Amino acid sequence: MASLDAARSSEPLSLRLRRGLGNGRVTAVLILLPPALILFTLFVILPLSESGYYAFFNWNGYGSPTDYVGVENFERIVGHSIFQTAVGNTLKIVLISLFIQMPLALVLALLIYRKTPTNAVFRLIFFVPYILAEVAAGLIWSFVFDGNYGVSASIAAAIGSEPYFLLADRDWAFVAVMTVIVWKYFGFHMMIYIAALQGVPEDLIEAARIEGASRTQIVRYVQVPQIKPALIVSAFFAIIGALQVFDIIIPLTNGGPSNQTHTIVTYLYTFGLTRLNIGFGSAVGVILFIAAVTVAVFYQRFFMKRGAVA
Amino acid sequence: MSRAQLIRNIARVAFLCLVASFVLAPMLATVLGGFKTNAEIRTGALALPETWNLEFYASIAEDPMFWRYLLNSLLISIGCVLLTLFVGAAAAYVFAQIRFFGSRMLFSYLLLGLMFPFATAILPLFIKVRDLGLLDTYWAVILPQTAFGLSLAILLFRTFFEQLPKDLFEAAYLDGCGYVRFFFRFTLPLSTPILATVGVFVFVQSWNNFLLPLVVLNSREAFTWPLGMMQFRGEYVTQWNRTLAFVTLSILPAIVFFLAAQKYIVAGLTGGAVKG
Numbered sequence: 001m002a003s004l005d006a007a008r009s010s011e012p013l014s015l016r017l018r019r020g021l022g023n024g025r026v027t028a029v030l031i032l033l034p035p036a037l038i039l040f041t042l043f044v045i046l047p048l049s050e051s052g053y054y055a056f057f058n059w060n061g062y063g064s065p066t067d068y069v070g071v072e073n074f075e076r077i078v079g080h081s082i083f084q085t086a087v088g089n090t091l092k093i094v095l096i097s098l099f100i101q102m103p104l105a106l107v108l109a110l111l112i113y114r115k116t117p118t119n120a121v122f123r124l125i126f127f128v129p130y131i132l133a134e135v136a137a138g139l140i141w142s143f144v145f146d147g148n149y150g151v152s153a154s155i156a157a158a159i160g161s162e163p164y165f166l167l168a169d170r171d172w173a174f175v176a177v178m179t180v181i182v183w184k185y186f187g188f189h190m191m192i193y194i195a196a197l198q199g200v201p202e203d204l205i206e207a208a209r210i211e212g213a214s215r216t217q218i219v220r221y222v223q224v225p226q227i228k229p230a231l232i233v234s235a236f237f238a239i240i241g242a243l244q245v246f247d248i249i250i251p252l253t254n255g256g257p258s259n260q261t262h263t264i265v266t267y268l269y270t271f272g273l274t275r276l277n278i279g280f281g282s283a284v285g286v287i288l289f290i291a292a293v294t295v296a297v298f299y300q301r302f303f304m305k306r307g308a309v310a
Numbered sequence: 311m312s313r314a315q316l317i318r319n320i321a322r323v324a325f326l327c328l329v330a331s332f333v334l335a336p337m338l339a340t341v342l343g344g345f346k347t348n349a350e351i352r353t354g355a356l357a358l359p360e361t362w363n364l365e366f367y368a369s370i371a372e373d374p375m376f377w378r379y380l381l382n383s384l385l386i387s388i389g390c391v392l393l394t395l396f397v398g399a400a401a402a403y404v405f406a407q408i409r410f411f412g413s414r415m416l417f418s419y420l421l422l423g424l425m426f427p428f429a430t431a432i433l434p435l436f437i438k439v440r441d442l443g444l445l446d447t448y449w450a451v452i453l454p455q456t457a458f459g460l461s462l463a464i465l466l467f468r469t470f471f472e473q474l475p476k477d478l479f480e481a482a483y484l485d486g487c488g489y490v491r492f493f494f495r496f497t498l499p500l501s502t503p504i505l506a507t508v509g510v511f512v513f514v515q516s517w518n519n520f521l522l523p524l525v526v527l528n529s530r531e532a533f534t535w536p537l538g539m540m541q542f543r544g545e546y547v548t549q550w551n552r553t554l555a556f557v558t559l560s561i562l563p564a565i566v567f568f569l570a571a572q573k574y575i576v577a578g579l580t581g582g583a584v585k586g
Contacts, residue, residue, distance in 0.1 A: 032404050061440075149352050187333075
């Protein structure tokens with residue numbers, strides 16, 4: 001390919017063009033590229049730009065937007081206590097992911113990264129929650145937490161206490177939500193680490209062992225530094241994932257009790273779509289967009305110099 | 311020494327079993343719950359049922375709507391996979407094989423989708439789908455879902471296509487094989503590993519998707535299974551055993567699929583996303 005290109009670039013343009021038409025170069029570009037471009041523009045870029053436009057209107061989605069309100073939607077969102085709670089909840093998910101979920105996943109990965117039959121079974125078990133649909137996971141756990149019928153009801157009956165409704169408790173409902181999030185996603189992070197750990201050269205570990213390093217020292221000074229790129233990528237997924245949490249909340253709490261467990265997306269859905277405040281909801285979308293792009297740009301600049309994620 | 315090792319090994323397995331029970335207990339309670347009466351669920355959610363009642367599972371399996379939801383999900387997911395593979399691979403092929411003015415710019419443009427979550431554009435998407443008259447059709451889910459998955463698919467495809475042997479193209483080219491034909495005759499057949507990886511990834515994403523169908527599908531006839539499941543839960547609020555039977559039967563295909571195609575699924579969901 002390279003040699004062909006080199007030969008071609010010395011030819012005059014008209015000749016190259018004719019050759020391009022002859023072997024279908026131009027046709028290939030004109031046939032194979034447009035479907036992707038059209039689909040992407042129509043259903044990704046256009047809606048995204050429209051979000052930025054609708055956000056400045058008070059609009060219920062019918063007719064065309066005429067009631068221009070400037071930045072009023074943004075002011076109302078930022079001043080809305082439920083939105084502030086939703087942002088706080090999103091940050092809580094990030095913190096739980098970084099300080100509980102990722103360490104748990106790392107410990108498990110270190111325990112079972114070697115390829116043995118038992119380890120394979122544990123890997124399989126730990127990964128199952130990740131392939132379940134979020135809605136199914138949420139529904140299963142809403143059963144677990146149900147104070148009348150669920151697993152928590154059985155536990156309460158066994159220890160002889162009153163039925164307790166965790167998901168209806170203003171202070172504890174979001175802890176329950178975060179438990180489900182850890183349950184659902186730790187296996188994903190663990191798989192990333194396992195793949196990385198299997199790539200660490202065995203000689204390095206062997207050398208450290210001969211030098212007299214203990215198991216903990218090997219983990220700390222050899223294995224963890226070696227899989228740093230994987231840790232960075234998985235933290236990125238945790239943060240971007242926290243911005244998008246929606247499906248799990250709906251069956252568990254639907255944002256309640258008294259709007260304590262909203263995330264940014266459930267807030268967008270509840271106050272934008274179900275009430276057909278398209279302008280207001282679009283403004284939430286714009287804020288979410290800015291947050292996501294900021295995270296991506298910041299992350300790429302400071303952590304992923306070698307472009308681990310495009 | 312060996313005694314310490316033994317203790318450490320026991321501690322290790324004990325810890326793994328503890329985590330495994332945290333993972334499995336809710337699922338076990340769900341599967342068992344489908345066999346119990348509600349009174350039984352109430353007293354022992356994790357216990358084995360006294361009698362294995364098959365009627366709750368049977369009533370779900372006999373409900374035509376249940377199969378309808380699964381069929382809708384299946385057709386939508388297959389539609390997403392085929393469209394993503396074809397449209398994504400075609401575009402990636404152009405970027406990998408043909409250098410032309412603006413190709414880098416167009417490539418970066420198509421990768422913009424990696425930057426932001428789906429939900430940011432969900433409201434205008436709803437308006438657009440409605441104005442196109444697509445609400446309650448399969449296309450209402452397939453087109454946006456495919457469009458949002460294209461960025462990652464194109465990135466992965468291009469990386470793979472660039473690693474295919476170059477001599478092959480030169481030989482085919484000298485034999486008079488054009489670019490479009492080369493794509494169909496050589497590139498696609500040689501790329502089955504990456505097609506399978508991306509295909510599985512797209513399928514799982516689409517099968518589990520909730521937000522988009524929730525927004526663009528309103529009639530029960532068009533519901534995908536997650537919507538159907540929520541609908542069912544709403545109708546049988548106090549009858550957990552029926553809901554649990556419904557949940558078990560609807561996640562069963564995903565579990566079976568996972569066990570069958572484990573290799574591709576793990577590669578697609580973790581490796582695929584990382585290597586990008």
